[in-house]
Amino acid sequence: MATLALNSRVQSLVTEFGVFWQSWPQFEQTHGERLLVGFEVELIGSHTSDRNHVDPSCPSCRYVRSVLLAIADLMPGELNLSQNSLTYNIDSHSNSIVCLPALGNRSAVWVSIYVFSNRANGQSFETDLMNGIKALLNRWGIHQR
Ligand SMILES: [Zn+2]
Numbered sequence: 001m002a003t004l005a006l007n008s009r010v011q012s013l014v015t016e017f018g019v020f021w022q023s024w025p026q027f028e029q030t031h032g033e034r035l036l037v038g039f040e041v042e043l044i045g046s047h048t049s050d051r052n053h054v055d056p057s058c059p060s061c062r063y064v065r066s067v068l069l070a071i072a073d074l075m076p077g078e079l080n081l082s083q084n085s086l087t088y089n090i091d092s093h094s095n096s097i098v099c100l101p102a103l104g105n106r107s108a109v110w111v112s113i114y115v116f117s118n119r120a121n122g123q124s125f126e127t128d129l130m131n132g133i134k135a136l137l138n139r140w141g142i143h144q145r
Contacts, residue, residue, distance in 0.1 A: 006074075007139065007140065010071060010074070010140045010141075011140055011141045013067050014045075014071075014140055014141045014142050015141065016047075017045035017046060017047055017064050017067065018045060018046055018103075019043060019044065019045040019067075019068065019071070019142050020043075020044055020045075020142060020143050020144065020145045021041055021042060021043050021044065021137055021142050021143070021144055021145070022041075022042050022044070022144060022145050023039050023040060023041045023042065023130070023133070023144075024039065024040045024042075025038075025039055025126075026038040026039060026040055026114065026116065036126055037116055037117060038086075038087075038114060038115050038116035038117055039114070039115050039129065039130065039133075040112055040113070040114050041112070041113040041114075041115065041133060042110050042111070042112050042113075043068045043071055043072060043110060043111045043113070043142070044068075044098075044100070044103075044108050044109075044110040044145075045064045045065075045067065045068055045108060045109060045110075046064065046103060046106050046107060046108035046109070047060045047061065047063070047064050048060070048106065048107065049104075049106055050106075050107070051099070051104075051105050051106065051107070053097075053107045054097055054099075054107055055097075056095045056096070056097060061097060061107075061109050064108075064109050065092055065093075065094065065109045065111065068092075068109065068110065068111040069090065069092050069111055071111075071140070071142075072090045072111050072113050073090070075088075075113065075133070075136060076088045078136050079129075079132050079133065079136060085117065086115055086116065086117055086129070087114075087115070087116040087117075088113065088114070088115055089113070089114040089116075090111060090112070090113055090114075091111070091112040091114070092111050093109070093110055093111065093112065096109070096110075097109060098110060102145055115129060115133075117129075
């Protein structure tokens, strides 16, 4: 029941702040070879449609960021990341606001989640991890952009 309540709370906050996600592969250059070592997943949300809203001290932006951080903190437990010897880092970009063309230049805050593999990886690592993240975020109503 606890999980259920949590999920519906996350879902209503996601709707309120129009949270969505995007991801970028992270590569490492080794001996002239480009190796996929992980992903950056960005959670992005916004509380206003005002294009001129660029106030780093705005309490509402801070609240949206704290919601995104809470979601980011929930992810490792839900994904069973420890099983796959993965490293999980969160960067909250505190005091930063972005204007996104994808949002009609609305100002938004974002949280980056870096997931890195500690061992030699391959296509299956990439696919499994991405599928897990997609399924989890989709369950919370967070869609990819
Ligand atoms: Zn704000």
